[in-house]
Amino acid sequence: MTTTNPATEETLETYPLMTDQEAISALEACHAAFEQWRHKSHEARGEILKAVGQKLRDRKEEFAQLMTREMGKRLQDSRDEIDLCAGICDWTAKAGPDVLADEERSLQDGRKGVITYSPIGVIYGIQPWNFPAYQAVRYAVANLMAGNGVLLKHAEICTGSGLMLRDIFEEAGLPKNLFTVMLIDHDQSDDLIAHKLVRGVTMTGSATSGSKIAAKAGEHLKKTVMELGSNDAYLVLEDADLDVAIKTCVAGRIYNNGQTCVNAKRFIVTDKVYDAFVDGYLKAMGDVTLGDPTKDETGLGPMARKDLRETLHEQVEQSVAKGAKIAVGGEMPDGKGYFYPATVLTEVAPGQPAYDDELFGPVASVIRAKDDEDAMRIANDSRFGLGGGIISKDEDRARTLAKEHFDTGMVFINHFNLATPEMPFGGVKDSGYGREHGGFGMTEFVNAKAITLPG
Known part of the structure; x- marks a missing residue:
C-alpha cells in the first residue's frame, strides 16, 4: 500500500499488507479487548473519549499536515477537521451516558419492563479518503461509547492518517487493540465481513460500493449502516x-x-x-x-x-x-x-x-x-x-x-x-441508510435488550 502527495505526485510511504493470519489475529485481539471494555461504565468510557479529544487537539498541527500531504485538502480544512473530531469526542462523552441509559416502562399487565442497550461486539468500518480523521472518528467514537470494539479499513491513500489515529486513541488511554487499523485488500475484507466475530459493518463511499458491501454483509446476516454519495x-x-x-x-x-x-x-x-x-x-x-x-x-x-x-x-x-x-x-x-x-x-x-x-x-x-x-x-x-x-x-x-x-x-x-455532533447525519434513497451523530450512531450497533420483571 503506497501513499502519494497529490499536489506533487511524490511517493510518501509504503506499507505492507497483512497476511490472512495477521488479519484474523488482529480481529481476535480486538474482540478480546472488547470483552473487557464492554463492562466499563458509560462514564469511564466517556473519560477516555474526552482524553482522545484532548490528544487530537494536542497533535492537531501534526495530524493536519499529514492529512494534507496524503489527500491534498487545504491545510486550514485539515485543521478544522481535527477540531470537529475533538468536538465529536467531547459531545459523545457528555451525551453518551444519557443516550445509552436503561429505560424503564410500566407494562399494561402490571409488570415492569427495562430496556438496556448492550454492546454487541466488533464493528467493522470501511472508510474513504476524503476526511482521513473524521470518517473514522464519526463511527468509531460512537461505537466505543456504546461498548463495542472497532476495526478500520481505511482508504489506501490515507493509511498514515489511520495509523496516526490509532496511536492517538491509545496514547489517550484506550485499551490496545480496541481500535485496530486493518491493512488488507478487498478479498481479505470480504473474509472479515463473513467472520463470526464481526457483528456489524459500516461503510462510507459510493452507492455502487455500498451495494456490494451491503450484499456481502447480508449474506451473513450482519447489520449495516451505509453513508453513500449524493448530488445534493x-x-x-x-x-x-x-x-x-x-x-x-x-x-x-x-x-x-x-x-x-x-x-x-x-x-x-x-x-x-x-x-x-x-x-x-x-x-x-x-x-x-x-x-x-x-x-x-x-x-x-x-x-x-x-x-x-x-x-x-x-x-x-x-x-x-x-x-x-x-x-x-x-x-x-x-x-x-x-x-x-x-x-x-x-x-x-x-x-x-x-x-x-x-x-x-x-x-x-x-x-x-x-x-x-x-x-x-x-x-x-x-x-x-x-x-x-x-x-x-x-x-x-x-x-x-x-x-x-x-x-x-x-x-x-x-x-x-x-x-x-449534535445532529443526525445520513441519507435516503441511493445515499444509504442508518444515522451517525446526534446520539443515533451510538444505538445503531447495540442490542436493545428487553428485560421484564414482575410488578
Missing part, C-alpha cells in the same frame, strides 16, 4: 438574498476541494433571480485560487488521485456533449499535481452526468427552475438524498419546505455545513 441540491428561491446565495454556493461546492458526499453540487435557481445569481456566481468561482494546499492564499487544492480527476473531467465532457455549457473552468491544467479548476456548468438537464450523477470534485451544475415549486421538484428529481440546502429570506417557509417536501436526510437553510 441547493435551491436559490425567488426571495433569496443573492449575496448569501453566492457565498454559500461557492463554499458548498469547493469545500474540501469539492470532494465531499454532502457538498453542494446542483444549484437550482429560480427564473426570477437566475441571471443575477449566475453573473455573481461565475465571477466568484472564477476567482477561486487553485494551488498549493499548504498556502493560506489557496482556495482550492488538488484532487486526491489522478484517476478521480480523469473521471471528473470525463463527466464534464459527457455533459457538454449532451448539451451542457462550460461557463467557467473545465480545462485540465498542465504540470505536476492532480489539480482541477473550479468549474461551472450551465444548461444542465436530465440525461447528463452533471444532472443525474455525483460529480466528486469542484464542478457546479447550475439548473434553471421556473419558480420555487419547480425548484423543489427538480431537487427531488434524483436517486440520491443525503443533504441539500435552501436559500430564502423567509426562514419559516424554508423550514416548512425542508420538513414537508425535501426528500433528503439533511437540509441546511441559508448556510452550508458538513456535520454537527
Whole structure:
C-alpha cells in the first residue's frame, strides 16, 4: 500500500499488507479487548473519549499536515477537521451516558419492563479518503461509547492518517487493540465481513460500493449502516438574498476541494433571480485560487488521485456533449499535481452526468427552475438524498419546505455545513441508510435488550 502527495505526485510511504493470519489475529485481539471494555461504565468510557479529544487537539498541527500531504485538502480544512473530531469526542462523552441509559416502562399487565442497550461486539468500518480523521472518528467514537470494539479499513491513500489515529486513541488511554487499523485488500475484507466475530459493518463511499458491501454483509446476516454519495441540491428561491446565495454556493461546492458526499453540487435557481445569481456566481468561482494546499492564499487544492480527476473531467465532457455549457473552468491544467479548476456548468438537464450523477470534485451544475415549486421538484428529481440546502429570506417557509417536501436526510437553510455532533447525519434513497451523530450512531450497533420483571 503506497501513499502519494497529490499536489506533487511524490511517493510518501509504503506499507505492507497483512497476511490472512495477521488479519484474523488482529480481529481476535480486538474482540478480546472488547470483552473487557464492554463492562466499563458509560462514564469511564466517556473519560477516555474526552482524553482522545484532548490528544487530537494536542497533535492537531501534526495530524493536519499529514492529512494534507496524503489527500491534498487545504491545510486550514485539515485543521478544522481535527477540531470537529475533538468536538465529536467531547459531545459523545457528555451525551453518551444519557443516550445509552436503561429505560424503564410500566407494562399494561402490571409488570415492569427495562430496556438496556448492550454492546454487541466488533464493528467493522470501511472508510474513504476524503476526511482521513473524521470518517473514522464519526463511527468509531460512537461505537466505543456504546461498548463495542472497532476495526478500520481505511482508504489506501490515507493509511498514515489511520495509523496516526490509532496511536492517538491509545496514547489517550484506550485499551490496545480496541481500535485496530486493518491493512488488507478487498478479498481479505470480504473474509472479515463473513467472520463470526464481526457483528456489524459500516461503510462510507459510493452507492455502487455500498451495494456490494451491503450484499456481502447480508449474506451473513450482519447489520449495516451505509453513508453513500449524493448530488445534493441547493435551491436559490425567488426571495433569496443573492449575496448569501453566492457565498454559500461557492463554499458548498469547493469545500474540501469539492470532494465531499454532502457538498453542494446542483444549484437550482429560480427564473426570477437566475441571471443575477449566475453573473455573481461565475465571477466568484472564477476567482477561486487553485494551488498549493499548504498556502493560506489557496482556495482550492488538488484532487486526491489522478484517476478521480480523469473521471471528473470525463463527466464534464459527457455533459457538454449532451448539451451542457462550460461557463467557467473545465480545462485540465498542465504540470505536476492532480489539480482541477473550479468549474461551472450551465444548461444542465436530465440525461447528463452533471444532472443525474455525483460529480466528486469542484464542478457546479447550475439548473434553471421556473419558480420555487419547480425548484423543489427538480431537487427531488434524483436517486440520491443525503443533504441539500435552501436559500430564502423567509426562514419559516424554508423550514416548512425542508420538513414537508425535501426528500433528503439533511437540509441546511441559508448556510452550508458538513456535520454537527449534535445532529443526525445520513441519507435516503441511493445515499444509504442508518444515522451517525446526534446520539443515533451510538444505538445503531447495540442490542436493545428487553428485560421484564414482575410488578
